Amino acid sequence: MKKIKILLCILALSLWCHGFAYGESLYVSVAASMTDAFKEIISAYPGDDPDDRILPNFASSGSLAKQIAQGAPADLYVSANPKWMRFLADNHMIDEATRRIFAFNKLVFVGRSGGGVSQLAQLTSLEKIAIGTPQSVPAGQYAKQAMEGAGIYQPLKRDRKLVMAKDVRQALLYADRGEVDGAFVYRTDALLAQNAAVLFTVPDELYDRVSYPLALTVSGSKKALAVSFYEFIGSPQVSQILSKYGFEPAR
Known part of the structure; x- marks a missing residue:
């Protein structure tokens, strides 16, 4: 009888622990301008295990890349330009076979x-x-x-008219609150403004095309959940989500 009680206690304890257990955790580092679209992408991911968790970290591409290089947990990295992806590639932090462009954007100027x-x-x-x-x-x-292409960057810098923001969302917030006369943001961010409006679209020929590369990190490429989520990002469903938020999905 005593042995049976012990076995029942062990069984009950294991069931109780399972109720609080998590499955696999997936760490994704995503450029701030992708915040809203990526939250929906995460929600739309069907997954195989309801206990799995996808944990996003949204910040500027450079900040995220530096965090990853310094050892921060990351299985998937999404950058708002190729420069920071190259930085991680040069540091052997990403799986080159998974590196690809998956979306495009445009630069606009917003203000009242x-x-x-x-x-x-x-x-x-x-x-x-x-x-x-x-x-x-x-x-x-x-x-x-x-601005350099238009010959106005140095005059604006000299006259201290440029207000630096930690990421594109903060620049948008400054313009939306009327704390600045205007801000350079992505077209997709401008759609979220409550008070600011697009005053003009920056001519394409003046800057490199805004492209979003993504890649699995070296550690992420070894995780089944990371690989599955990476493959999901290439699905038609995700292309629809990107279009909904104003991005141009890569073909």
């Missing part, structure tokens, strides 16, 4: 309607312009490239 600007050359008349910090934020890098 009636702001009096409709092209890059007119931005010198403004007092405060928000951009993502070019050293780590791809949207800021593209904005700097476009």
